[in-house]
Amino acid sequence: MNDSTFSMMDWLPFAVAFFLVFVLLIILRIKGKLMTEGEYDERQLVGRGKAYQYAFFSLIFYNVIYGYLDAVGVKWCLPSVGVMVGVLFGVTVFAVTAICRDAFIGIHDTHKRSLRILIAGALAQTVFFFSDLADGEVVKDGLLTTSFVSLCCAVCFSVIVIVFLIHSRKNRLPEEQE
């Protein structure tokens, strides 16, 4: 099996990461420390619904384009990378839409906490990407490898942070100016 075809080793890190995140979310939910739907007000829930809708259709759009390119023989990345890029694209669309509708963070959550997490994520993924780039692991046999996902994560988080900062700045305006 060569690198351009499906490889279990490509999926393993993602599968393990998803499993760990899933277990963590379950634990947080059980302990009541996870942000619940109740912490968003009714307008925010409507906004989040729209954000999920846009993310869903964006992911479908991406899958159609990706599938078409694959069908006509345009290979640019490993299949696992293609899937992850699509997921990150959907996540970015969701986050940006939710931020623009004041529905990204709950009514009791602070902007600073969310920003710190996003900035830390962007920086960590950037470091991972450049580390892999230095090792020459980003492109193999003309195809982008899973290392490229780190760059996509960094870009995704950075876009979210920028939109978040712009929107937060707008929200700091006095009430009468809005």
Place this chain on the structure above:
Amino acid sequence: MKNLRLKSARAAKDLSQQALADLVGVSRQTINSIEIGNYNPTIKLCVAICKVLEKSLDELFWLEDE
């Protein structure tokens, strides 16, 4: 359509948007959106706002024929 009656009722109680939002359990942006007419609240939120501002639904949210 701007809800100036809500804005004036809030001001009469000397409440900021944030204070009213905290009292009814929503974000400040939601109160702002209602006041500038960008969001139509549910009846549940309307009632909560009316209780805090001691006004009737008609007084704050009834749309008069223009």
